[in-house]
Amino acid sequence: MKKISKIVYLLLFATMFSCNDATDIVQEGIIFEEDAYITLKDLNTGLNGAYAAYSPDAGNGSILFNDLFTDNMIRGASNTGGGTETYQWLIQPNSATPTQIWGNRYAAINRINRTLAAYDRIFPTLSTVADKNAAAHTKANLLALRALCHFDLFQYFTPEYQNPDGLSVIKMDFVPANYALVYPRNTVSEILDFVSADLNEALTLFNPTSTAYTGKFYLGVNAVNFIKLKIALLKGQYPIAQTLAQTLITAPGVPALTIKTAYPNMFLDTADGESFFTLSRLAGNNTIGSLYYFNAGPTTPIFEGSRQLYNLYDAADVRRSVNYRAVNVNAGSYQLNKYKGKGTSTNLLNDIKVFRTSEIKLILAECKARNGDLTGAAADVRDLRVLRIAPTVPLPVYANLNAALTDILLERRKEFAFEGHRYLDIKRIGAEINVGINRDPSDAASFAADVALSPTDYRFTLPIPQTEIFANPTIQQNPGYNQ
């Protein structure tokens, strides 16, 4: 019996000593803050994560939204209701798209700022010039990407681009010290100045001899200058913009406009073409085609292109067959072709073309028109059409600026369909010339939606999402969205 009582005491004893084992647990496989970024290589993994976060091609993201909200899409045969609210313009602070764009860009910015903070720690520890240059090049990429994210947010959430004191988005150039901190919206001029400053600093840091983080998959000098061009355009500084566009379109490394025969290959990712900033998408990444199709194949459309857009294209226009496939007008079927896969692939995986030379060309045309050179504008538009339709397209004749902008807006619609431009183009150009959404009634019926929306409607600025409002008592909502 004594033996047993000894065992009991022993067990009692053993249990008391194992206390720490139960309450100070170290979970395996976790990277804590102090171990996250130590070397230059770690710093680059931070940049890899920042680029990976930037996803206009996500579900409910900006690429789908631009066409779905406007007039380039209809409901597909395999749609079970998704997208209805966007198509019906039911945009509220808790809607998916404003939440996604705001959350996604700020998440990318947060990753960038964490990596930049690591840069400040790591850079002084680097000893070789090569390492320092490489680190600087990484920082240039981080700054350029931070500028791009802020610029995206600026376009979607700023009600008045040209009111320097108007409300814009939140400037984030640091990592908040704790989770409870919140920040008010900055003004238009504060954001644009900040974005410009990031871009200018990036230009001083890019390492021209770098072999890593260069090429069309990364933001380089030309992409940075293109963002600067777009800022000038938004500010209404058309002479400056025209000069920038003129310089950029012939700048070293900016590809020539893609010709008609090579145009499909650019979207099949079998040739680089005229895209000078492209988001790389590889196996395992997000497949942009699954925004439009249920299954790889692809035979099961969730969304199709609109009848109206299809009919806008000349039969000879290469963009019609690049954008549409298996069209059956009688059955009302207008399936999309743009993102079915690379080459002969049908796995819905394609790279995302973000900045293309065509856009510089059309911005140049717009600037010329705005600066009084209507024939110059017409010539630029024709240059592009020659490369899309036929060598003999007529030179358009613009009676006035309004006519020129109307035609340029239409050309942008045809050129950049399903690439995330249409909503922003109507917001920027449409409002000026009173061209809003005017859907074909049969297109609108596919979602039981209305046909027309004025370009000055408040919904051409997205609401500050509910996620921000809940956390942030200092935030101010955009006009039209009652809080």
Next chain:
Amino acid sequence: MKSKFTWILTLSLAFFIQFSFAQEKTVQGVVSDNGLPLPGVSISVKGTKRGAQTDYDGKYTIRASAGEKLEFSFIGYKSKSVIVGASSTINVQMEDDVLQLEGVVVTGYQTLKKERATSSIASVNVEELEERAQASIVQNLQGMVAGLNIATGSGQPGSDSTILLRGVGSLNGNIEPLIIVDGMPVDEDGFRSITQTDIVSTSVLKDAAATSIYGNRGANGVIIIETRRGKFDQDLDVKYQTQYGISNLQDFRIDVMNTSQLLNFQRANNRGFGGTGNPDQPGQPLTDAQIASQLDINWRDQFFRTGTTQQHDLSFSSGSKNTKNYTSIGFLDQQGIFIASTFKRFNFRNNFTGKSSNGKFNYSSGLSANFTRSNNVAGAGGNSTFFQPFTAAIRGLPYLDPSTALTLTGAPIVDNAPLILLNSLAFNDNFDDELKILANFTADYKITKNLTAGINLGVDYSSFTTLSVTDPRSFLGPYQVNINAQYGGIFGESYSRDFRFNSNTYLKYSKTFADKHTFDAGLYLEYYKAHFNGFNYQKRGLDPRALGTGAAFITPVIEPAVDAVATQYIPTVGSFKVQEGLFSYFGAINYDYDSTYGLSLTVRRDASFRFVEDNKWGTFWSVGGRWNLSKEEFLEDSKVFSALKLRASYGTSGNQRVNNAQYSALLLPYTTYAVGTGYNGTASTVLSQIANPDVRWEEISQANIGLDFALFNSKVSGSLDVYRKLTEDLYQSNPVSPVQGTSSIDANVGSLENRGVELALNYDVYSKDSWKIGVGGNVSYNKNKILELPESANGLIFAGGSTAIAEGQPVGAYYVNEYAGVNPANGNPLFKTANGGLTEILADANRVFNGEQLYPIWQGGFTSSVSYKGFNLYTQWSFVADLARNNLDLATLENVTNIADGGNRAVSIQNAWTTPGQITSMPRIGNGLNEISYINSTDRYLDDASYLRLRNVSFSYAFDKKTLADISFLKGLKFYVQAENLVTFSKWRGWDPEAGFRGTDRGNYPTPRIVTFGTVINF
């Protein structure tokens, strides 16, 4: 002076007993109950070690002397004592123990007489549950205990239920009670592995006085389950129970269209197959003859069946002088009512108890090993058209031909969803295996007369294996890689192990002073550690000829039509490993004065691995008191009160499970990073979580006042409890500005309360002439209210959907646009605006709290039992009331936005608005609002989900012992027939008003009606 005298008296008495041994004689007799012999009654001679048991005929013999006291005791009967006189024959009539306040309460750390409990504890009558046919034992508890709500959201046999006691106590944290089996905490989600027949008692601890001692995990109440054990000095007892039965679908209460209705309706509206599907004239409507020639299929009949159930349980119990043993094996095979759902269980249990011959050392071990295999339905409740059989069962187009399902070709179009599902169900497998081992060991040693040391060790081990196969030859098989790929299909397995260890060591002291003052005190040390790990893989691309093992796996190859690089057929793999741990020490004191007054105190210190620094340890305490009024002189002779006890308690307990799942929220105080997929084919280091260093214990304090009573010679008994439960430092997802890289963080913010009243009553209506009629019932009322939210929320957190969290509102309060009918002018739906007007537009600004919520306010149940001789008719009803749920099934069937979307419709849409001025309840065909708009933003389909259900009815006959006397090997024989869910009264339109605690019901697996026939044989 007095006590000294007592000592002397005791001493001389001892001498007397010593002396009187010489005059011992053999006493014999028969113990009976209502004239029937009662086997197994324990007889002891008070103050000695002499004991005996009655045999099969109720006879006993024992050595005793005149003047000694014989004590007769048997569970379920009042103990009797008789002083031995001159006669050597003592026959005893035992009486049923009908005094509800007596009996024993097991609390895991203590065993108390119920009359001495200061806390609110409800015991479940296990006999009423023993023959129930549910594969999960917790489902049997619904409606049995006041305040305990078991919600089962699926008809899959053995599916998990959500258990709520006294309302929702947390927003994000754990809301389910702690479950203790044989003194050992177990996973609250694993009840398919335990068989009901092994259970001997179930108690529910509700108030702080009872649960505070479970400190770190007792905040939501505690359910204590004890399994059967043998008896000392017991002959072998063998019990065989078997049942066989069938289960089928309960009523589906929406009228859906038949083929003729649907096609005629489509034709009238120029839409769909009926409007444009004429095979002879493209784009033209069908003719009457063409409509008449179509099939008319009820898809419910295609997806559901009459399932069969069979169960066998065999148990052996026996005991010798110092050991007792209980062993059971069982087998259950239950087919679900859905065509592809089955459940099989094999269970084994051995409970062994031993003691030293002086009774100072006791030990016991329990081992149960259970294996279950479920064939599951994936996709229930989801919105994937081709993976949602329960939606297809109500939306399937009635003119489709089910016989074409196995040979279906072409693109997967929505119209063919039911055919595609039938095809998938025929080809594909989805197995879920669980091996669960519960092992425990307890030992205690009486160091001195008053002091006992002990230990209780327990292991809850589960391993889960899942196998999911999409056959490449099935219709959806080729789509799993790419329709253009040569090979399709998916083969995926996962394996995980969950090991939880709990140890409790203690020192207990118990002493009675001066006959009237009894102290029980205990000091405890508890250690808990849990490990969960596993791995999984999924392989896409299978050779159908070799399907079944890895032999079918196709290695990555280039197929230009799919991808220019060999990316297809690359398997995905995963591996994980996590741990949890808790450490606590605590003490408890119970004081009793003359069984009349009692006081209990507990205090407990708990450390959780989830928190750091000052937040790591929590202190929880409780105090409870009771006053047994019936022991007072003024009630002693009362004709009304047989027993009356007033209880009051107040105390606190903690919740450290920040999210409502084991093994989640493991590292909240730290900012962590993870290795991720980087851009352009690289690896990345990215933020995975930002730190909340302040995360700490969620604390629940509860005040409870209760009354236990037995009236009119215990014909009526019951208890009444009133409580207020306050949760502070509430776990909720605290909104964080997205500039932080996330939009919410788990934090302790705000508070909520539950207030309620519970009443349980039992009434022995009649008990005479072999008749016994009794009724019982319980009802509880619980009002939940959120008191405080994060400051930045301005009293309201609304993140889309139909519910919002707001101060002053209950958890799960609906926040919606109020539907105001159809605009007679244009047929569009109308909604109320915030200032009382009407609008056709849904806007968040017009949302209101409409006073409805998803958790029930009222719930309860009642039972009745009528016995005559061996016959018994038992019924158990349960109800929940005052709750609402979004009826997405109905909303989908009443979608008039697009009536040709590949699904059938409810008959009610025939009333759709057509003409200006028309007054109708159904908006016009083609209006812009679909079912999702209604569900997310309005109350149009927010339906009352209250129900009253005849949960169980059983009719049995037990042969009496006289009849069986001729069959020497039979000790007992009973036959019964019983039914689960036979009748339901509810306003709910759809499958099943009982649907778990869901805000929205869409295509869920409805719970079945089960009828079984069974027999119990004792050898």
